[in-house]
Amino acid sequence: MYRYRILYKKTDLLRFISHLDLLNTVQRAARRAGLQMVFSEGFNPHPKITFAAPLPVGVEGYKEYLEVELNEQNIPGELVSKLNNNAPRGLEFLKAKEVDKKAGPLMAEVGYADYCVQTEISPGLDSSQLNCFLQNFKDRDEILIQRKTKKGTREKNIRPGVITLEGNVSKQSIIIDMQLRTGSQENIRPDEVINILAKDYLPVGVKNLKIMRTAVYDNNKKTLLT
Amino acid sequence: MINELEKVLNKVEKPARYIGGEWNSVCKNWNEGKVKMVFAFPDLYEIGMSHLGLQIIYKVVNDREDALMERVFAPWIDMEHKMRELGLPLFSLESHRPVADFDIIGFTLQYEMSYTNVLNMLNLAGISLHSENRGAGSPLVIAGGPCSFNPEPLAPFIDVFVIGEGEEVINSVIDTYVEKKKNGSGKKEILSALACIEGIYVPSFYRFTYSESETVDRMDCDSSASSEVRKSFIRDVDNAAFPTRPIVPHTEVVHDRIMLEIMRGCTRGCRFCQAGMIYRPVREKNLEILLQQAKELVSSTGWDEISLTSLSSSDYTRIKELTSQLVNRYESDMINTALPSLRADAFSVELAKEVQKVRRSSLTFAPEAGTQRMRDIINKGVNEENLLDAVKAAFTAGWTSIKLYYMIGLPGETDNDLEGIGILSKKVLSEGRSAASKKGKLKVTSSASSFVPKPHTPFQWEPQASLEELKRKQDFLKQKLRGKGLVFNWHDPELSILEGDLARGNRKMAPVLEKAWLLGCRFDGWDECFDFQKWCQAFYYFDMEPSYFACRVYRYDDILPWDHINCGVSKKFLASEHKKALEGINTADCREGKCPGCGICRIFKIKPYTAEGDLHVQVQDSL
Numbered sequence: 001m002y003r004y005r006i007l008y009k010k011t012d013l014l015r016f017i018s019h020l021d022l023l024n025t026v027q028r029a030a031r032r033a034g035l036q037m038v039f040s041e042g043f044n045p046h047p048k049i050t051f052a053a054p055l056p057v058g059v060e061g062y063k064e065y066l067e068v069e070l071n072e073q074n075i076p077g078e079l080v081s082k083l084n085n086n087a088p089r090g091l092e093f094l095k096a097k098e099v100d101k102k103a104g105p106l107m108a109e110v111g112y113a114d115y116c117v118q119t120e121i122s123p124g125l126d127s128s129q130l131n132c133f134l135q136n137f138k139d140r141d142e143i144l145i146q147r148k149t150k151k152g153t154r155e156k157n158i159r160p161g162v163i164t165l166e167g168n169v170s171k172q173s174i175i176i177d178m179q180l181r182t183g184s185q186e187n188i189r190p191d192e193v194i195n196i197l198a199k200d201y202l203p204v205g206v207k208n209l210k211i212m213r214t215a216v217y218d219n220n221k222k223t224l225l226t
Numbered sequence: 227m228i229n230e231l232e233k234v235l236n237k238v239e240k241p242a243r244y245i246g247g248e249w250n251s252v253c254k255n256w257n258e259g260k261v262k263m264v265f266a267f268p269d270l271y272e273i274g275m276s277h278l279g280l281q282i283i284y285k286v287v288n289d290r291e292d293a294l295m296e297r298v299f300a301p302w303i304d305m306e307h308k309m310r311e312l313g314l315p316l317f318s319l320e321s322h323r324p325v326a327d328f329d330i331i332g333f334t335l336q337y338e339m340s341y342t343n344v345l346n347m348l349n350l351a352g353i354s355l356h357s358e359n360r361g362a363g364s365p366l367v368i369a370g371g372p373c374s375f376n377p378e379p380l381a382p383f384i385d386v387f388v389i390g391e392g393e394e395v396i397n398s399v400i401d402t403y404v405e406k407k408k409n410g411s412g413k414k415e416i417l418s419a420l421a422c423i424e425g426i427y428v429p430s431f432y433r434f435t436y437s438e439s440e441t442v443d444r445m446d447c448d449s450s451a452s453s454e455v456r457k458s459f460i461r462d463v464d465n466a467a468f469p470t471r472p473i474v475p476h477t478e479v480v481h482d483r484i485m486l487e488i489m490r491g492c493t494r495g496c497r498f499c500q501a502g503m504i505y506r507p508v509r510e511k512n513l514e515i516l517l518q519q520a521k522e523l524v525s526s527t528g529w530d531e532i533s534l535t536s537l538s539s540s541d542y543t544r545i546k547e548l549t550s551q552l553v554n555r556y557e558s559d560m561i562n563t564a565l566p567s568l569r570a571d572a573f574s575v576e577l578a579k580e581v582q583k584v585r586r587s588s589l590t591f592a593p594e595a596g597t598q599r600m601r602d603i604i605n606k607g608v609n610e611e612n613l614l615d616a617v618k619a620a621f622t623a624g625w626t627s628i629k630l631y632y633m634i635g636l637p638g639e640t641d642n643d644l645e646g647i648g649i650l651s652k653k654v655l656s657e658g659r660s661a662a663s664k665k666g667k668l669k670v671t672s673s674a675s676s677f678v679p680k681p682h683t684p685f686q687w688e689p690q691a692s693l694e695e696l697k698r699k700q701d702f703l704k705q706k707l708r709g710k711g712l713v714f715n716w717h718d719p720e721l722s723i724l725e726g727d728l729a730r731g732n733r734k735m736a737p738v739l740e741k742a743w744l745l746g747c748r749f750d751g752w753d754e755c756f757d758f759q760k761w762c763q764a765f766y767y768f769d770m771e772p773s774y775f776a777c778r779v780y781r782y783d784d785i786l787p788w789d790h791i792n793c794g795v796s797k798k799f800l801a802s803e804h805k806k807a808l809e810g811i812n813t814a815d816c817r818e819g820k821c822p823g824c825g826i827c828r829i830f831k832i833k834p835y836t837a838e839g840d841l842h843v844q845v846q847d848s849l
Contacts (some may be wrong), residue, residue, distance in 0.1 A: 013232075014476070017242035027475060028249070028528030031559075041559055044507045047560075058236050086528070088476065089247045208233050 001038055004069050004079060005106065007095040007225050015089025017037040017055040027092060030068065032086040035079075052216055052224060053110045053182055056189065060212045065224045066203035067099070067106045067149045097225055110183035111219035112163065115190040118210040121203075122170070130174065139164055141222045145192055158196070161188035174207045182216065230314055231322060238305045242273035242477035246297075246319030249474040250526065252284070253320040254294040261293040261400055261407075263330040264365075265316050266341035267493075269751070271299040275473070279334060279371065279536065282393050285469040293400050296320035296328070296505050300343040301350070303748070303755065309350060312432075316351040325351035330366045330403065332385070333346040335373035338728035339721065341380060344369070345743040348383070355740065356384050357430055357507040361595060362413055368399070368812055373456075374427075375504055376681040376788040379728050379735035381780060385413075386420055388790055389429075390457030390504070391490070393426045393467050410457035419449040425458025427791065440732055440778060443786035452461050456792045461832060463509045470522035474529065483531035483564065484523045488548070493539035493817045493834065495824075497605045497807050498593070498633065500680040501537055503800075504793045506826040507834035507843075508644075508817070513544050517551060524561060531562040539567050541817070543836040549581050571612040575619040576679040588627035588671075596646025602810040603638050604704035605803070610650065613628050617654045621661035627669040628654055634699045635677040635691030638808065644699055646746035647672065648706030673709055673715040674700065679728050681788045682795065684803035687780040692773060693719055720758040721750065726776030733786035735775065796825035821846040 025085065027047055030037055051143070052065035056182065066139035074082075083093045143159040157205035161181035168175045176197075180188040190211050218224055235241035246253075254260070267274030274280060280297070287295035296318035300310060325331060331351075333344050342616060345355055354360050357367065369380065370388035377387040386388070388395055399420060406416045421428040431451035434443040441537040447453055460466045463660070468487070475482065480828060491508035492501065498550045520532055532552060539545065552563045554606040563581040568574040570591040578589060602610065617628050632647050649671045658668045677694050679685040691699070696719035707714035711799050728735060741764035749755035758772075765772045780786055782801050789797070799822070806813060825844035827833055834841045 013235075013245040013247055016235050017476045018242065021242060023475060024478070031528035032249075032525065034525075045560055057241065086249075088249045132719050154736075209236070210232075226511070 001101055002073050003067060003099050003101040003103070004070065004074070004096050005065060005067050005099045005225050006080070006083070006093055008066065008091065008093045009060075009062045010055060010064060010091055011062070012090040014053070014088065015058055015060045017159065018049070018057050021047065022055075025053070025088065026068075029083055029086040029088075029091070031066065033082040034080065035068070035074075036071040038071055042075075050106050052106050052209055054114065055213060056191070056211075058211065059190070060210075061216075062212060063215045064108060064213070069101070073098075076187075080219075091132045091161055096183050106224075107184060109224060110216060111181070111185075111223050112158060112179055112217040113182035113213055114211045114215040114217075115128060115178050115180060116214050117178070117190055117194055118173045118212075119176070119194075122206050125174070125194050127167065127169045130169055130202070134165050134176070137197060138162070139199050143196055145196060149191070157193055158188050161186050165193070183219075212226060231317070231422065232310065234305070234314065235310045236313065237301065237302050238308060243299065243320070243763070244301070245476070246322070248476050249528075250471045251297075251320060251473045252288045252294075253296070254288065256321060256323070259292070261330065261403055262288055262328045263295045263332060263400075264325055264328045264592075265295055265297050266325070266331050266333045266344075266347055267297070267299045268333060268335075268340040268347060268633065269300055269337075269749075270302060271475070272479040273551070274299045275279060275475045275479040277336065277690045278485045278487060279332070279392070279470040281772070282467060283332070283396060284473070285471075285679075286393050286396055286467045287400070289467070290400065292395075296323075298325055298347070300340075300347055300749070306346070306350065313378060314349055321703075326353055326365060327364050329407075330368060332689050333367070333369040333371075335369055335371040335380070337751060338379075338725045339371055339845050341728060341739055342743045342747045342750055344380065344746045345383065345740060347745075349561060356382050360381070360413075361384070361667060363506055366403070366416070372500060372504060373729075374730075375500070375791055376729060377427060377429060377795055378434075378733050378787050379731045381432075381733050381794065382736045383740075384429065385417065386426060386428055387456055388425060388458070390425050390793075391459045393740065395423060395458040399426065404539070421451045424456055427455040428491070430800045432790070434733060436732055436734070436787075437784075438776065439780075440734065440787070441780060442732075442787060443646070444790065445785075445790060454792050456829075457504070457794060459505075459830070460490065463547065464485065464512045464515050468519060469528045470519055472528050481533065482522070482526060482529070483533050484529045485517060485533055485535045485803060486520055486523065486547075487511070487519065487536060488534050488539060488542045489536045491834070492541070493815045494538060494541070494607060495605050495803075495815065495822065496685040497603070498594075498636065498677060498680070499804055500683050501795055503682050503795050503824075505537065506758050506793075506795060506824060507830075507832060509834065510542055510836040513548055513551075513837050516548060517555075520552060520555075522558075524556065529817075531564055533564045533566055537567065538569060540569045540577060541566050542572075543838050545735060546579060549577055553581055567569055570608045572619045574613040575623065577614050578620070579623050580741060588629055588669075589625045590629040591616060592630065592631040592672060593629065594633050595639075595643060595651065596632065596650045596836070597643045597646070599810060600639060600643040602634060602645065603807045603813055604633075604636060605807065605813055607815065610653075613650070614653060614657055616801070618657045618661050621658045624663065626658075626667040627666050627671070628658070628660055629671045629673065632672060633677045633819065634674045634703065635696050637677075637685060637688045639691075639699075641702060644702050645706060647703060651707060652709075657712070669713060670711060671713040671715060673717075674703055675717045676719050678726045678729055679720055681786070682791075682793045682800070684735040684800045685783065686800065689779045689782075690723065690773070690776040696722065702790045708846060718753070718756065720761075721756055723773050723776045724758075724761055727772070729776075730778065730780075730787070731775040734768075734770075738768055738770065739816075743768050792829075794824075794826040795828050796829075799824045817841060819843055
């Protein structure tokens with residue numbers, strides 16, 4: 001059994017497929033590529049493919065990670081090209097590396113992610129004003145939002161999970177870059193930050209957002225595939 | 227368009243329905259010289275992408291150098307709302323172009339209750355609903371599929387109907403279109419040329435006068451059209467176009483698996499079943515060809531299940547060999563083989579056992595009726611012993627849940643027959659109690675749909691049971707199907723009545739349909755959208771009762787609204803089947819060597835054939 005970690009991106013219109021759809025898409029691409037996947041035991045065996053962190057529907061991911069277990073050894077470069085030859089438009093595999101099959105789950109390694117949010121230009125707002133608004137947000141110790149859970153809504157302080165927050169106003173759009181805590185221990189979504197910003201701090205619309213996840217890191221803010 | 231679209235996609239549920247770009251989808255260069263067609267499916271993406279016919283026609287057209295085909299589905303309510311708000315026209319999935327930019331729009335009519343979606347899609351595309359208002363600048367609107375065997379309720383809206391199997395005749399349609407366009411012909415000339423092709427019906431060339439009983443008093447047709455339109459069909463299913471590189475949807479659809487069609491037609495002759503009549507004769511595909519197609523499908527799609535599709539898959543002559551070969555070849559790759567339409571007998575359970583190494587919890591059978599008397603009326607060649615043997619085998623093999631499909635409101639049905647449904651379901655449950663290992667999980671689900679008489683069947687003259695009667699029958703059954711381990715499901719009887727109106731209606735249904743659409747009806751087949759009151763309002767507007775056609779009795783010597791459409795099965799045969807039904811007499815299956823005389827082989831000079839060669843039947847004159 002061989003375990004591979006693969007860097008990929010999910011962009012363009014394919015960002016509108018769900019995480020479950022992506023799982024099926026990768027499985028089918030791997031089958032078409034003729035990869036000998038390892039299957040789970042039990043009544044309903046499924047291929048062993050795991051993802052670092054699910055992307056919300058509509059968010060592009062430029063440095064995403066998955067792991068797949070195979071019965072045959074593959075040269076990483078060839079694995080990437082086999083998958084690319086069988087991937088639909090919008091899904092591209094960039095790099096692969098064989099990893100220790102005894103290593104812990106990929107998901108548990110995830111700690112941080114960078115997001116870039118693009119929104120429509122708002123008249124009269126320049127970069128320094130924008131950053132002034134963002135500073136107001138950062139100056140707070142506590143920013144509470146309501147989160148829906150299975151047991152009802154719960155209050156959550158998102159401020160500690162927002163690591164960086166910078167903005168820039170260009171001719172066409174407003175761009176806000178942020179680094180957020182991501183993963184199973186603590187997870188802040190970019191739209192949660194944007195909704196608070198739009199409500200309390202910024203005169204910008206949140207209707208036509210384009211959100212990109214530009215990187216995913218481990219708990220030491222290091223890349224997941226070197 | 228893309229940019230506008232992206233903004234909308236952020237705000238609708240399941241945006242993957244609208245993005246296109248799926249594996250094996252084809253987006254050809256958009257240039258002059260190609261005939262541009264769009265396949266329009268008048269229901270959701272998840273339904274349309276489960277339809278094999280779409281994949282077949284898509285392949286046939288895109289295999290041509292001089293044509294291209296893209297796809298469009300009915301946008302769900304939220305998407306329609308956004309599109310109208312922003313003035314976004316209906317667009318194709320491949321190139322995201324407005325549907326109005328195409329030369330030909332081809333609708334498939336799989337279900338009467340999608341007709342309002344046909345109108346809505348034309349409207350969203352910015353195309354006039356009425357054929358007569360569409361000039362040279364408008365796309366040609368064509369429609370095919372089983373419902374086109376009674377095209378009349380849609381006659382004013384559709385330029386050209388394709389009657390029967392479309393994969394060959396579509397080439398003649400394109401050839402003719404190309405030739406006529408080259409000559410600079412107008413719409414009228416194109417229609418006249420198309421009307422000469424077998425299987426093509428141009429409704430504007432026909433004018434009808436109806437009697438008080440809504441049957442045909444007089445039909446006049448233009449000189450360029452024939453007074454009778456024969457269906458088109460595939461003579462050689464082995465060499466017919468079959469998509470071995472079908473589109474693989476990004477998002478989960480209803481049938482998210484390989485669909486390997488193993489035969490066309492069915493010899494059983496159930497008297498309620500339209501498909502069993504209009505897809506005659508039976509034509510089985512060659513076993514080696516199927517294995518080759520399965521191999522190509524597995525490597526081109528990446529799907530992990532092969533479904534053997536047809537109207538009655540356990541009837542395929544070499545089914546045992548086929549399933550065991552597929553299981554042997556693909557089991558180790560974790561690819562399942564599935565049989566979706568199982569006959570209710572022990573043989574079928576044996577097959578299911580073999581293919582389903584992983585036991586799914588439930589198995590479905592369709593006894594259709596609760597008493598032998600009723601099953602004889604409908605010519606369902608299954609008896610209680612067959613069914614009980616089947617469920618016993620299933621419970622012994624480890625299945626814990628059985629689903630049973632019944633129909634209510636069948637011709638000649640009495641409360642005794644309904645009582646029989648309750649008794650039969652309980653017998654099935656008690657088989658489970660004595661045979662199953664996990665008794666606590668036992669479940670028998672009985673679903674009762676309301677019978678809708680369909681054109682070109684022996685019951686085409688029969689009135690549908692009234693709404694009140696259907697409701698009473700349902701309530702009666704609810705009482706009979708109570709108890710631990712029993713579940714009863716039923717269908718909306720209002721919906722069935724409207725299905726009956728559209729199925730057996732004439733051209734007078736068209737304005738009612740248009741009115742219902744104007745009042746806001748769409749996605750009528752979906753519980754969350756269906757609004758019976760709006761339909762009633764549409765009928766009342768034209769001084770008609772909401773069951774105007776559904777509950778109508780036609781007579782044998784009437785000219786029925788669809789009699790100019792010839793499906794190959796003679797009206798004489800249908801009438802004789804109807805009479806035999808009323809007497810409870812069965813008709814033999816032609817697989818058993820005795821020709822029932824339906825007429826299809828005589829009229830089309832063809833013989834039914836199986837995977838082992840021609841069926842040895844002495845063809846009888848049509849009755």
